[in-house]
Amino acid sequence: MYKDYHTHSRYSYDSQQPLEALAAAAEAAQVDEICVTDHIDLGHCSPEGNTLPDLADRHGAIAALRQAHPGLVIREGIEIGDCPATRRQMLDFLKPFRLDYHLLSLHMVDGNDPYYPSFYEGKTRGHAYRRYAETLAAAVAAWDPADYDALAHLGYVAKFAPYKNKPFRHADAPDAIDAVLRRLAQNGKALEINTSSLKNSPDTMASRDILTRFRDLGGELITLGSDAHAPEFIGYRLEDARQLALSLGFRYGAAFEGRQLRAYRL
Ligand SMILES: [Zn+2]
Ligand SMILES: [Zn+2]
Numbered sequence: 001m002y003k004d005y006h007t008h009s010r011y012s013y014d015s016q017q018p019l020e021a022l023a024a025a026a027e028a029a030q031v032d033e034i035c036v037t038d039h040i041d042l043g044h045c046s047p048e049g050n051t052l053p054d055l056a057d058r059h060g061a062i063a064a065l066r067q068a069h070p071g072l073v074i075r076e077g078i079e080i081g082d083c084p085a086t087r088r089q090m091l092d093f094l095k096p097f098r099l100d101y102h103l104l105s106l107h108m109v110d111g112n113d114p115y116y117p118s119f120y121e122g123k124t125r126g127h128a129y130r131r132y133a134e135t136l137a138a139a140v141a142a143w144d145p146a147d148y149d150a151l152a153h154l155g156y157v158a159k160f161a162p163y164k165n166k167p168f169r170h171a172d173a174p175d176a177i178d179a180v181l182r183r184l185a186q187n188g189k190a191l192e193i194n195t196s197s198l199k200n201s202p203d204t205m206a207s208r209d210i211l212t213r214f215r216d217l218g219g220e221l222i223t224l225g226s227d228a229h230a231p232e233f234i235g236y237r238l239e240d241a242r243q244l245a246l247s248l249g250f251r252y253g254a255a256f257e258g259r260q261l262r263a264y265r266l
Helices: 019-028 055-068 087-097 125-142 174-186 208-216 238-247
Strands: 002-007 031-040 073-081 101-105 190-194 221-225 252-257 260-265
Touching: 002 073, 002 101, 002 190, 002 238, 002 252, 019 031, 019 055, 031 055, 031 087, 031 101, 031 252, 055 073, 055 087, 073 087, 073 252, 125 174, 174 190, 174 208, 190 208, 190 238, 208 238, 221 238
Parallel strands: 002 031, 002 221, 031 073, 073 101, 190 221, 221 252
Antiparallel strands: 252 260
């Protein structure tokens, strides 16, 4: 059984997935715990990205879902897309909801999202990847560790990249990546193994070499996340991610309740 700690529902601006479909898909995929990590992405370059999730409505819908699926643990989470100008605003918005899980992520680099082909225009691979790593390092350095639990999809810059040598690896920005990994390890934060990239790349996010480095720097906790925006990807290749983590010496996965760590044996 798996704990899928990165999923999106129709409360995300980029997903149509009804919560009911998400729960049914989890049960079919041997997932016994899901965390719904809808987006808050204030400062995103797209207008729709700036839509706030209706977390009050979602809270009621998840309560009803728990009644209908007593065998499934359903956690209320959020994926916070960092943006220096809106950090405080996003945290203030989230505070009253007392969520189970804050997943820190980064989509915006130099005013654009690598999801869009325009991000890569006029940039060499080296420049694009380094800017991503530097922006991520600055974000993680700026965030108070008390305000998040795990870091999402390290290597996101490669997910939609047009380059022949696509994977984002430690060697692309060793200093910046080490700064990120050290800060996570020292503060007991989890690093996500996001499997959504496996649809078109050999690498998870983070990749094997970055996960290895995290372990070497004292990192102990990982989360497994499909980043599913549709039911067919709930639990996607989490067994591969689990085996990868075990092969690198990780022993514990991280789950959360009320933002308290609930570590489990992988
Ligand atoms: Zn994301
Ligand atoms: Zn996501």
